[in-house]
Amino acid sequence: MSSCELKESLEVVLNLAQDEKQTVLIVDDEENNLQLLKRTFRGKYNLLTASNGLQALQVVKEHGDKIALIVSDQKMPEMEGTDFFKQVREMHPQIVKILLTGHVDTDILVSAINDCDLFQYILKPFEPEELKIAVENGISKYSMASNNKLFYNELRELFYKTIRAISNALDTKDAYTNGHSLRVTLYSMILANELNLDDDYMEDIEIAGLLHDIGKIAMPKSILCKNGKLTDEEFGVMKSHPIRGEKIVINIKKLQMISGWVKTHHEKWNGTGYPDALKGEEIPLPGRIIALADTYDAMTSTRPYRTALPHEVAINEIKRCAGTQFDPKLAELFVKVAPIIDEARKNPELYYQRYSFLVQNIDFKIISEATQGN
Numbered sequence: 029m030s031s032c033e034l035k036e037s038l039e040v041v042l043n044l045a046q047d048e049k050q051t052v053l054i055v056d057d058e059e060n061n062l063q064l065l066k067r068t069f070r071g072k073y074n075l076l077t078a079s080n081g082l083q084a085l086q087v088v089k090e091h092g093d094k095i096a097l098i099v100s101d102q103k104m105p106e107m108e109g110t111d112f113f114k115q116v117r118e119m120h121p122q123i124v125k126i127l128l129t130g131h132v133d134t135d136i137l138v139s140a141i142n143d144c145d146l147f148q149y150i151l152k153p154f155e156p157e158e159l160k161i162a163v164e165n166g167i168s169k170y171s172m173a174s175n176n177k178l179f180y181n182e183l184r185e186l187f188y189k190t191i192r193a194i195s196n197a198l199d200t201k202d203a204y205t206n207g208h209s210l211r212v213t214l215y216s217m218i219l220a221n222e223l224n225l226d227d228d229y230m231e232d233i234e235i236a237g238l239l240h241d242i243g244k245i246a247m248p249k250s251i252l253c254k255n256g257k258l259t260d261e262e263f264g265v266m267k268s269h270p271i272r273g274e275k276i277v278i279n280i281k282k283l284q285m286i287s288g289w290v291k292t293h294h295e296k297w298n299g300t301g302y303p304d305a306l307k308g309e310e311i312p313l314p315g316r317i318i319a320l321a322d323t324y325d326a327m328t329s330t331r332p333y334r335t336a337l338p339h340e341v342a343i344n345e346i347k348r349c350a351g352t353q354f355d356p357k358l359a360e361l362f363v364k365v366a367p368i369i370d371e372a373r374k375n376p377e378l379y380y381q382r383y384s385f386l387v388q389n390i391d392f393k394i395i396s397e398a399t400q401g402n
């Protein structure tokens with residue numbers, strides 16, 4: 029290795045080592061204090077400095093994602109430390125905050141702890157060693173919270189990828205229903221989006237959409253892909269898929285809630301559906317939503333025994349069956365969002381990424397992997 033190459037390699041290593049350091053912002057209006065603080069932490073952390081609250085806010089706006097901890101003086105012109113910390117808390121709640129204060133004012137301290145989520149306060153004049161320990165503890169707290177968040181995100185990604193993998197496996201089992209679960213999920217999300225449901229509920233509806241036909245996974249292809257009318261016996265087997273689906277998902281703790289929705293996606297508003305002939309609002313809302321999305325997709329997809337119906341014909345059929353097969357209010361809403369549904373049908377992947385709650389909460393690179401081969 030030449031000396032030039034060695035130097036480059038060393039620089040890379042040093043840069044990597046540098047990147048592993050946590051970033052600490054120091055805020056103090058007195059130059060001497062700022063210098064003392066810089067000396068205290070130099071070499072151990074990536075240091076950012078500001079000499080007043082407004083300047084510090086600008087630094088947080090620009091580098092907030094990287095800042096692990098802030099040490100700020102309380103008494104500063106223009107903006108006090110606690111007011112600065114309140115704004116930091118709004119912008120980046122994960123940043124750990126340590127306040128330096130010249131005197132003990134109980135009201136300030138109580139407000140700082142409650143309103144700013146203060147990690148610790150330190151009385152001035154302070155021993156550098158005392159501050160070093162407080163900062164180290166604060167950095168440990170930040171690292172632990174970051175690791176927990178990373179771990180939680182990884183679990184969410186893994187869970188989502190698993191759901192998508194199962195859903196894709198189901199969709200590719202039959203060439204005629206390829207993409208069915210994804211489209212049903214997409215139409216369900218477009219419809220549910222009109223109902224102002226909370227995010228967790230939306231995520232659960234999304235999972236239920238992806239897994240609504242999971243009961244078909246072990247069904248023989250001779251029935252699932254039969255090119256012709258099913259016999260009564262075969263239809264009986266086919267009709268068992270909502271119950272089979274319920275049994276699969278009910279055993280997974282995180283999916284227990286949606287098991288009832290998977291079970292009810294073939295129920296009809298007038299009580300003539302299966303498996304339990306439930307009526308009206310006895311059918312859970314997500315079951316009624318998925319039923320509409322499922323029927324629309326079945327009508328607008330080509331099947332072995334017929335070509336796809338045009339969008340307008342399918343929408344007229346939904347209007348005709350409002351109040352008998354479908355929840356009349358949901359059917360009305362479905363007709364209202366029909367133009368979006370029609371566009372989404374032509375480009376399901378793009379629209380799915382727009383309407384999915386799970387996709388929006390997970391790194392995009394994961395999704396492109398998960399959707400490959402769909």
Ligand SMILES: [Fe+2]
Binds near residue numbers: 240
């Ligand atoms: Fe089904």
